[in-house]
Amino acid sequence: MIAAKGYAVHDEKSALVPFSFQRRATGPRDVHFEIMYCGVCHSDIHQARNEWSGSIYPMVPGHEIVGRVKQVGSEVKKFKKGDLVAVGCLVDSCRTCENCKQGLEQYCRSAVGTYNSLERDGKTPTYGGYSNQIVVHEDFVLRVADNLPVEGVAPLLCAGITTYSPLRHWKVGKGHRVGVLGLGGLGHMAVKFASAFGAEVTMLSTSPSKEADAKKLGAHKFYLTTKKENTKTLRGYFDFIIDTVSAPHDYNLFLRMLNTNGVLICVGAPPTPSEIRPFSLISERRSIAGSMIGGIAETQEMLDYCSSYNIVSDVEVIPISYVNDAYERILKGDVHYRFVIDMSTL
Ligand code: NAP
Ligand code: ZN
Ligand code: ZN
Numbered sequence: 001m002i003a004a005k006g007y008a009v010h011d012e013k014s015a016l017v018p019f020s021f022q023r024r025a026t027g028p029r030d031v032h033f034e035i036m037y038c039g040v041c042h043s044d045i046h047q048a049r050n051e052w053s054g055s056i057y058p059m060v061p062g063h064e065i066v067g068r069v070k071q072v073g074s075e076v077k078k079f080k081k082g083d084l085v086a087v088g089c090l091v092d093s094c095r096t097c098e099n100c101k102q103g104l105e106q107y108c109r110s111a112v113g114t115y116n117s118l119e120r121d122g123k124t125p126t127y128g129g130y131s132n133q134i135v136v137h138e139d140f141v142l143r144v145a146d147n148l149p150v151e152g153v154a155p156l157l158c159a160g161i162t163t164y165s166p167l168r169h170w171k172v173g174k175g176h177r178v179g180v181l182g183l184g185g186l187g188h189m190a191v192k193f194a195s196a197f198g199a200e201v202t203m204l205s206t207s208p209s210k211e212a213d214a215k216k217l218g219a220h221k222f223y224l225t226t227k228k229e230n231t232k233t234l235r236g237y238f239d240f241i242i243d244t245v246s247a248p249h250d251y252n253l254f255l256r257m258l259n260t261n262g263v264l265i266c267v268g269a270p271p272t273p274s275e276i277r278p279f280s281l282i283s284e285r286r287s288i289a290g291s292m293i294g295g296i297a298e299t300q301e302m303l304d305y306c307s308s309y310n311i312v313s314d315v316e317v318i319p320i321s322y323v324n325d326a327y328e329r330i331l332k333g334d335v336h337y338r339f340v341i342d343m344s345t346l
Pocket of ligand 1: 040044159182204205210244247330333334
């Protein structure tokens with residue numbers, strides 16, 4: 001076994017506190033690496049606070065993990081000691097179902113999450129990246145090029161792939177009008193990717209203070225969703241809206257901003273259900289859809305794309321002792337645009 005330390009929550013009401021635990025010994029196909037940086041995703045907060053229910057405690061959150069390989073198992077061919085590597089939201093899946101065969105491991109019914117999940121034995125809990133060491137099967141370890149700042153790469157493993165994957169799935173590009181709803185971790189990556197893919201990008205935000213940043217990130221237009229006249233102006237305007245909002249909101253308002261055949265792509269995961277009026281969909285043959293992270297091959301494709309086009313997340317690097325304060329700031333929308341924990345401070 002490998003001794004590891006990190007920060008954990010012990011129940012849905014408590015703060016993150018220092019925590020010691022064991023990682024499995026490096027198996028023949030495992031990669032053991034030392035974590036350098038881990039991003040703080042809003043999903044960490046939803047799960048730490050049991051907002052999606054079914055949380056497993058103690059929980060070490062974190063699924064935007066980058067580090068350097070310490071040791072590889074005897075059968076590992078793809079990685080060697082010293083390599084820069086990453087792990088996102090998944091650490092295992094069945095490899096045999098239709099989804100796995102198509103590289104859609106995120107939709108495998110036996111997929112194992114990086115934390116708040118059980119290994120395929122059905123009993124061993126997984127612990128995430130707010131920690132110093134991790135051991136992962138090589139099939140779920142990604143290569144990281146060394147031309148980008150490592151702290152800016154970490155959020156690509158969730159915020160990056162979660163926005164890259166639907167934009168690719170719906171073939172978003174030149175000639176499309178895309179709205180990005182919510183300028184946080186996912187939202188800022190959606191703006192970067194959609195503009196890199198050639199679409200006209202409009203930021204839809206509740207925060208007037210984020211307008212200048214949105215434009216710097218690549219948005220062509222900025223509208224406050226809190227102003228009634230804007231929702232009228234934008235009626236029928238977009239081909240796609242990527243909805244990254246973490247809290248309950250009115251989907252009908254944004255469906256009406258879609259053109260004929262437009263798609264509202266939900267990636268944000270508010271914990272409570274919302275009402276959809278059928279006429280929001282019927283009147284212009286609109287759709288509402290969802291998308292979850294991305295498969296392993298697509299995550300590697302996204303990392304390689306970011307390396308070629310110099311795309312990283314805009315981050316605020318924090319010591320791990322600040323993580324509880326970071327959670328409170330995220331909940332207030334005060335994030336520019338991802339907190340990333342420097343694990344050398346553990
Ligand atoms: P985040 O950094 O907190 O950003 C969310 C943004 O939503 C905020 O910055 C804010 O933007 C807007 N917002 C927050 N509360 C709002 C409210 N009450 N009304 C309207 N807008 C509000 O969160 P994130 O890490 O990007 O994650 C966003 C959501 O995606 C979370 O629910 C998370 O669990 C989910 N997620 C899903 C996947 C997936 O696979 N589908 C992957 C990762 C995360 P403005 O200030 O611009 O309004
Ligand atoms: Zn995430
Ligand atoms: Zn599978």
